[in-house]
Amino acid sequence: MAFSFSLPLALELPRCSPVSPADAELVAQLQQGSEAAFRTLVKRYQNRIYQTALSLLRSPQEAEDVAQEVFIEVYQTIAGFRGEAALSTWLYQLATSRALRHRRWATAKKRFAHFTSLLGLENQVLHEVPDHAHPQALLEGEQQVKRLLDHLGRLPAKQQIAFTLRHEQELSYEEIAAVLATTVPAVESLLFRARQKLHHLLA
Amino acid sequence: MSDSAFRPGSDEEWEALLRQLRLQPKAEPLPFFYGRVHARLLATSLPAKALLPKWLWRPAYAAVLGALILAVSGDGAVAATAGPSHRTSFPAHQLAH
Numbered sequence: 001m002a003f004s005f006s007l008p009l010a011l012e013l014p015r016c017s018p019v020s021p022a023d024a025e026l027v028a029q030l031q032q033g034s035e036a037a038f039r040t041l042v043k044r045y046q047n048r049i050y051q052t053a054l055s056l057l058r059s060p061q062e063a064e065d066v067a068q069e070v071f072i073e074v075y076q077t078i079a080g081f082r083g084e085a086a087l088s089t090w091l092y093q094l095a096t097s098r099a100l101r102h103r104r105w106a107t108a109k110k111r112f113a114h115f116t117s118l119l120g121l122e123n124q125v126l127h128e129v130p131d132h133a134h135p136q137a138l139l140e141g142e143q144q145v146k147r148l149l150d151h152l153g154r155l156p157a158k159q160q161i162a163f164t165l166r167h168e169q170e171l172s173y174e175e176i177a178a179v180l181a182t183t184v185p186a187v188e189s190l191l192f193r194a195r196q197k198l199h200h201l202l203a
Numbered sequence: 204m205s206d207s208a209f210r211p212g213s214d215e216e217w218e219a220l221l222r223q224l225r226l227q228p229k230a231e232p233l234p235f236f237y238g239r240v241h242a243r244l245l246a247t248s249l250p251a252k253a254l255l256p257k258w259l260w261r262p263a264y265a266a267v268l269g270a271l272i273l274a275v276s277g278d279g280a281v282a283a284t285a286g287p288s289h290r291t292s293f294p295a296h297q298l299a300h
Contacts, residue, residue: 039237042236042237042240043237046231046232046236046237047229047230047231047232050230050231050232050236051229051230051231054230060230063230063232064232064233064236064239067232067236068236068239068240068243071240071244072240072243072244072247075244142223142227144220144223145220145223145224145227148220148224149224167221167224167225168224168225170225195217199217
């Protein structure tokens with residue numbers, strides 16, 4: 001799978017969904033260094049960020065790691081946030097870009113481990129990284145959803161992000177366009193192609 | 204497991220599948236997530252603060268170590284080569300003490 005696309009700098013792009021009054025106040029407090037505001041921010045967005053990362057990574061541990069990184073980056077760079085986009089847009093951008101970076105790193109690590117095992121550089125048994133089932137798919141009788149989520153990981157990165165944000169996070173087309181720094185028709189196209197691909201994979 | 208058991212061929216089936224996806228219980232991070240974020244934030248910020256003193260400490264340690272080596276080995280070597288006759292060459296007012 002190719003992960004060639006990269007998201008642009010989060011602070012520069014989003015052009016829709018202006019910051020809500022509640023978020024604007026929170027950002028102002030964060031920019032003053034309020035720890036209470038940071039706690040509020042984490043509590044307000046932790047589930048959404050974690051779920052997005054989990055959808056892309058399928059690993060609770062990695063999703064937790066990415067979610068932590070997102071909030072730390074927000075804390076360290078909030079001074080540069082100009083409020084031209086929704087705070088949630090910025091957070092989703094950070095979450096998706098960092099999740100993809102984690103996935104690239106994990107894939108490279110897995111390939112390197114396989115390569116070294118072929119060369120006999122390590123005398124240890126090469127174990128497959130456990131494929132943690134998505135918690136949403138663990139419920140009995142949810143096999144259809146589980147298969148859908150299994151195949152979701154085989155979509156191109158942008159299609160996967162668009163699908164996750166639309167059907168799991170229930171973002172609007174405009175919000176997804178802001179996160180992906182693209183247009184609404186482009187999002188529609190991504191979702192259409194994602195559906196076609198999933199149809200093909202599920203058939 | 205074969206995927207042939209489920210084929211969302213029609214729009215209705217596809218929409219039903221997506222509806223089912225949305226109705227799934229949402230995953231959440233483990234409890235005390237903020238505590239872990241806060242701890243990691245502290246851990247990432249501390250090394251940056253401690254970096255400068257370390258760089259400053261290293262030359263200081265090296266200078267102290269060098270001075271110590273000179274003090275221990277250098278004085279002895281000078282004393283050994285100088286011999287006792289040099290000590291008698293000091294002015295008389297210094298030797299009087």
